[in-house]
Amino acid sequence: METKIRNYYAVKVTGGQEVNVALMLEERIKTNNISDVYSILVPPGLKGYVIIEAGGPHVVKLLIAGIRHVRGSVPGLVSKDDIMKMISKKVAGPLVKEGDLVEVTAGPFRGMQAQIVRFNESRGEVVLNILESAFPLQVTIPVDQVKPSKKS
Structure with missing residues (x-):
């Protein structure tokens, strides 16, 4: 069985339009039956970017072509460690107790x-x-x- 290559690519979008762009990308994937896109991430702390998990940069270029609010793809890859830092749950505030x-x-x-x-x-x-x-x-x-x- 062949294992597919999965890499993370950052796409620059208009600030505040990340969720809208992700929904438009999802719609394009469904209507065009694009099978090499595995996930679309909208990291909560990263304004102006959408992360796409895909089989290659050519898939991302094809996917984002002509989508409104997309400013282009960022050259290079986003490491899996960086993705895990973005989506993992943060530890809540400082450790405090009553009377402090x-x-x-x-x-x-x-x-x-x-x-x-x-x-x-x-x-x-x-x-x-x-x-x-x-x-x-x-x-x-x-x-x-x-x-x-x-x-x-």
């Missing part, structure tokens, strides 16, 4: 010191008591918007 002192790193409270009142791990949120406020102020923000400053 933290610094807010984003949003309207950026730069302020706070103490963690509650940590909702399933939702990825922390309830903070802002220490620099003139009155008791509790806010709920995503855990990735805080960084530990001192342990209490």
Whole structure:
């Protein structure tokens, strides 16, 4: 049995149009019965690019020809390790627990010191008591918007 070569190719697209381009490519694959395309990836952290797993660069060129919002293919290959980094699940925010002192790193409270009142791990949120406020102020923000400053 012959094993087919599968490589990953990056295609430059208009920023914000990645999903639309992927859907148009899928439609073209279905209508033209193109069998050498194995997957189309729209990596969440990579704006302006769509990754195509195909049998060769000629297949990608044929596939993207005339598709709206496609700016062209990027020369060379994307390594499988890079693909795995893009699609693997990231570890959620910093390791914090109730009572820790933290610094807010984003949003309207950026730069302020706070103490963690509650940590909702399933939702990825922390309830903070802002220490620099003139009155008791509790806010709920995503855990990735805080960084530990001192342990209490």
